[in-house]
Amino acid sequence: MNDNDLEIRLRNHYRSIDPTVAPHGLAARIDGAMDREASRWAFLGRMPAIATGLAAVAVVALVIAFRPGGLLAPVGATPSVGTPQPTASPTPAPSASGSLAPTRTAAPSLPGGSLPPISTEPWSTLDLVPASGNPQPAPVVAWSGGYLALGSDVVGFGPGAAWVSVDGRTWAQLPDATFGTPTSAAAAPAPDGVVVLTVREDGTAKAWHSTDGVTWTSSQASAPRALEAGDIAGSSNSIVVIDQGSPPGLERSTDGTSWQPVLLPGASTAIVTALTAFGSGFVAVGNDPSGQGSPVAWWSSDGLTWNLATVPSHPGDAFTEVHAGATGLIAMSQTNDVPGVTTFWTSPDGGRSWQPSDSPLGVWQQGEGAGNPNGQFTGDGTRLLGYGIRADGQPTEYWTSTDATTWSKLTLTGDTAAANAGSVTPTLLRDGILFAGGDRAWFGGVVN
């Protein structure tokens, strides 16, 4: 088939699915959503004035009530009129180091000081401090020298910019094209630093290595043709990536440059959909699409030799995500029969066996609004973060766990706008959460 034939087939294909017009009412719904959004922000923008106004009304009412002969005037009290105290601003001032504004410098230096130790204290309160800028840093990779965020830019194709940080609070943007002009990229902690794997449109791959996040060296890599940012995991001795080939499988490296496919036990038709590091090993999940389809999981202590996990029969299900805490893992599966219905799974033994679990938090995904409990989760190998809404219009709840079984609800203080925005992605850092999305970012750090 020549180019012309293929292009004709493509045009015919798209012509056959051309809806021509949008569904009735879509424009009106968008118009209404914009109005509601405008009203919301107008209200928030007036909050200081409203708070001041309400305080003034309260002071005047109290003065009137307590004046001689007033309703609340104490018997025999000496009348006095107090001076109204200024009301506190509802928005805390950004911290001096709280700016996430991208700074494009030819040779950036890492802001902040030394990397804080991993927090061992339980999180119960996070004080959210707003920061300006448009970092969109997701996902964030932590390594011994700090954090690296590969941006998911809202413009253009391929991966966007990259930022580095020592402490997760202040970030510096790496110069444009630090990693060339790849079509896909993924980053992971490496045994001796951090590795960014990039794949160009011609299929050639490079591994970029750094110990400080600022100076990078590259080498040709035998990596998969296409990568997704979340499909990579690193431990103290190796890096594993999901090869998005057909069918998807795993490849392993010790240096990010030389990669070798790994043999996964079990059905040859099984595919891998998600991967995480756990301790010094790895856990992968996926499904076997043969027959009715079934969820499948594997575990490995070194990324090279893999073992089939024990997963109870759940016909029609496929694992879609897996996240690790310090001592337990949580995974999600979805079924062909009822699309959108999530089954939660936990593993207490490092991914060797899995059991279906009730929805751990009983919350919905943000924006879902109704139906099956379907919370969202993320993890960094130390903590798990679960989040979702209890009901329409309710604030987002955030819970943490280290074992995927016992969960503690976080109390958020400060400017909680980010935590309640559906478009914001929370990322776990060692001592807090980075909320990013839209055009702002918030850092929530442990304050107790």
Place this chain on the structure above:
Amino acid sequence: MLNQAAAAATTDDAVRRMLLARVDDSFRLATFILRDPAAAEDAVQEAALLAWRKRRSLRDSQAVHGWFTRILVNVCRNELRHRSRQPRVVPLDPAIEPGGVQTGDRLDLGPAIRRLTSDEQALLALRFGQDLTVPEIAERLDVPEGTVKSRLHSTLQHLRAALEAERRSEEATR
């Protein structure tokens, strides 16, 4: 201060008018990329709200169309990535795509297109669904024309390989 307020109002007005005037066009593009009308409707709404929230970051109100196209394409790409992790739904009638779009395409390119990356699927939708020229795609996506050309070339190569893989897969199941 007044000038800033007037500029903001101008931007708001331009963004609102563009979003509402291009609902049909946006829905077509989202349908071409996602090949699922319900998902396309969700994507257009999500992209419109995202654009509305980010409207003050738009430096040139004349460039609003391309700016929104990039946002919409990105929302669709994220949906494709999310979808690629879900169990694959095998349609009973191969002429019907998951989500209910009747392709009527006897040669059915849908399964092969689904094998491509989300970027490649979006590029095909812009070029052959929206029927945009290479310079028009370059302008909308704010990338060099050469980049669009080379990516189109490699995407068509990958599509050929995907068609061959689909053919082999069909033969194996017979």
